[in-house]
Amino acid sequence: MVKLLILADDFTGALDTGVQFSGKGIRTQVVVSGHWVEPDSDCDVIVIDVETRHVPKEKAYEIVNDVCQRAVKYGIRCFYKKTDSALRGNVGSELQAAADAVFGKNIVFVPAFPAMRRITVDGVHYIDGIPVKESVFGQDLFEPVMYDRVDELLRATGYRGGVIGVSKAERKLQTAEDWKTQASEERRQKAAEAAKQQLFLYDAETDADLDEIAEAVSKKSDIPILAGCAGFAAKLPELLKLPVKKSGDVKLKENLVFLCGSVNPITKSQIVYGEKMGIPRIHLKPEEKLEISYWDQPEGLGKIRQLAKDGMQHIIIDSNDEEGHNDTMEYAAKKGYSIEDVRVRISETLGYLLKKLIDAGMEATYLITGGDTLIGFMKAIGVSELEPVNEIRPGCVLTSLNYQDKKHYVITKSGGFGQERLIEQLTRILAQ
Secondary structure (H helix, E strand, O other), rough: OOOEEEEEEOOOOOOHHHHHOOOOOEEEEEEEEEOOOOOOOOOOOEEOOOOOOOOOOHHHHHHHHHHHHHHHHHHOOEEEEEOOOOOOOHHHHHHHHHHHOOOOEEEEEEEEEEHHHHEEEEEEEEOOOOOOHHHHHHOOOOOOOOOOOOHHHHOEEEEEEEEEEEEEHOOOOOHHHHHHHOOOOHHHHHHHHHHOOEEEEEEEEOOOHHHHHHHHHHOOOOEEEEEEEEHHHHOOOHHHHOOOOOOOOOOOOOEEEEEEOOOOOOHHHEEEOOOOOOOOOOEEOOOHHHHHHHHHHHHHHHHHHHHHHOOOOOOOOOOOOOOOOHHHHHHHHHOOOOOOHHHHHHHHHHHHHHHHHOOOHHHHHEEOHHHHHHHHHHHHHHOOOEEEEEEEEOOEEEEEEEEEEEEEEEEEOOOOOOOOHHHHHHHHHHHO
């Protein structure tokens, strides 16, 4: 019987949350779907990627609300709304959708991920010590984060209920009744004026903070709707008393093929470092990343044969333009492609390219950045489910999938995760 439903808005988020359970031997099912999917009979945790990161907030509300309602009817009682650690996407509307579907429960929201240097202090979210709006995520080409204060961001993205900030000193207060009996008069008035269902927004700066919040929640007779990123999700196996057992080891291919579908400066710095290590870096030309049909034409097929051969060693296949060039957007403008068209085309084309490389005989451990690129690959090979294996590095999830009667291992990573020397660290792990 399923003990927990996790809803994520993109696939890398679904995997880096799901691995917090599968890495402890808990039977975890991760699926890509815009709707409710009935879990396998032996599943303890089901993670559904509802793919709502890039849709309007009204559509995101409809999808999340429908999935939660169906999950309630199925008998699930514990819910975790996975949110982006940089607060991108429709955070507010999706939390509102869960609250409306799972009636009578408050929300405990812990957006911090201290292990990745993402913390919340006095209701303000920070990335590497910088308020999120001023960080690289505030400059994102596709989905810039416009607010530093989490309560403001929640309301701007569709949350309508009451938001009560919980500092370290106040962190033992989980429910509206707790607040009314123990908080100051000003706080009690705010609670009384707010909606019946409350969202408690927790500050957190360290992993120990997450432990304390989880311990306080575990003492409640009725677990609230829980929300946050992979950092707080890692505390749920113990909080929910899920059956933990040892996971088996896996043998990986020593060569790393890095397929980059991210424009995030953090990922770019990782690629530059990998290139300095001597790893070949292939910059895809605009037509090679925006026209999926290119890879079925004679010129594209010839390059696939060469890339498949090169990919038997470490290689970086990069969708970013060379430094100082803007070839992709210039090509897109000539073709009449919008920014959204560019995002979709790159992810679908890179996914199809990886399929063609595997079909051509490439055997490797694959590193894919960006949930959209991973989805593009899965669509190309006709797979809708991955199995998270373990967290090979913080923020890097090792997963497996079956294609052509063979198991392939893929490392997934959000574009904004990881240290500059990530590629070097991964190649050392594969060489062991």
